[in-house]
Every structure is written in C-alpha cells, then in structure tokens.
Amino acid sequence: MTRDVQITFDCADPAALAAFWAEVLGYELQPPPEGFDTWEAALAAFGVPQSEWNARSAIVAEGAPRVFFQRVPEGKTAKNRMHLDVRVAPGLTGDERMQTLQAEASRLEALSATVAYRVEPDGRMEQGFITMLDPEGNELCLD
Template identity: 50%
Template sequence: MSSVRKFQVTFDCAEPERLARFWCEVLGYDPAPPPRGFASWDAFDRTLPPEQRGGAFACVDPSGEGPRLYFQRVPEGKVVKNRVHLCVRVGTGLVGEERLAALRAECARLEALGARCQRVLLADEHNESCIVMQDIEGNEFCLD
C-alpha cells in the first residue's frame, strides 16, 4: 500500500495576500509562517525584486489536518469555470430546512466578506441542498 501524502491547494490569482486572507476567514485558517529565516512576509518580500514583491502568500489549518493553501500571482485573469473547486462543508449531517438554513447563514456571512452567491440548488430526490458561490476573485466554490 502507498502512504497518504499531504498536499496543498494552489490558487492562481491577482492579489495573493488579499485572497489568502479571505480564505482564512472562510475556513478558520491562519496565515502561514513566513519563509524560513524571515520574521515576516514583508521582510521576505523586501529581499525580492520589486516586480516579484507580494507575489505569493499562504495559509494553513491551525489543527494541521487540512491542506495548506498557496496563492500565487499570475498575469492573466480568470476566464473560464474552475475544473476543480473547494466545497466548504457547513451542512454536514443536516437535512431539509435545517441544512438550507445553515447554508444560507454561511452564505450571508461570506457575502459580507465579498463573496458572491451564484445559485441555490435545492434538495431533490437524489441530492441535498447546496449553494454555488464565487470568492473575491471569481473562483467558484460550494457551500455543501
């Protein structure tokens, strides 16, 4: 058997620190420690050429269980639907109206942070309700 490996999720984006701090709020993550040998991300950035400053940021699950999230600046903007997206599990174990109420409450919290609600998918005979959202740079994610 192969061993389970840790992984990180990488976001291409325009403003790495801003997007990272948004996802810290969504998930309860913390900004990652700066690179080894630096007291802060600002101190690290000052060692880079001006065009590379602010080009990356990361956040981590304080419990150590979830993946590290890494945000890197890229020159091009987002133009198509994500092929991979995060599902934020806020309704786990809930069904019906109780689940929908929890999803709507989290949707309202995230909209206050700058996220946008795309559509509410109501429960049917096969699936429970979920809400399709976009983060502050337009990346799709779900409240599930």
C-alpha cells in the same frame, strides 16, 4: 502510500485571496520564517523587490493541506474544472440545512464573495447546496 497535498490558486491578488480563504476555511496566514516578525521583513532581507511582495501567499491549518496563492498575469476566463466544497452543514437536512448554508453564504458575501446559484433539496437525492464565487470568481460550494 499517502502523500501530502497542497491546493494552489492562480490569482491576481494573492494576499487578498489568501485572507478571504483563511476566513472561509478557518485557516491562518502562514507565519513568516523563523527569525522574522513579518513577511515584509523576511522578503526585504531576502532581497525580494517590493513589487514582488504580493506574488505569493499561503494559508495553513494543522493537519490540513496548505493552500497556496500565486499571482499570474491572466484573469480567470472559464468555469473551474475543480472547486472546493466547504462542508458547513454535514448531517443537516431540509430547512435546517438550507438555513445553515444561507447563514454562511451571507457571512461570505460580507467578505466579498457572491452567490452564483442555490439548489434546493428535492426530497430524493439532492440535499441542497449553494454555489458561490470568491472575490476573483473562483467557484466554491457550500455543502
């Protein structure tokens, strides 16, 4: 039996990180509950204090896992034990692959990501990838 999965990020700014990852993955921000035009209107109606309006956010895409962002008080202190590989160059090899990965890395840098390092193809097993950090320092690989 398979189960639905949600991917959860602990972070300092859920709204900003959700917007970043929506761009990375081609997702959209989760729409507000039925009957509300905005999340702000829903949260106000639910009596959530305005100071808590950015405590959580989520992004969604049909047929894909929901990605949830929750504010936590502590910052990131070590390398992630898990990260997402964003498959932007499946089936590509050599220069074409690395050019495609670099183009995506440049797009994400414009969204406040940073390149951590780049691994070149070795002609044997390694196809090449670029490891990046999201705006809060979480690792992701462009593969």
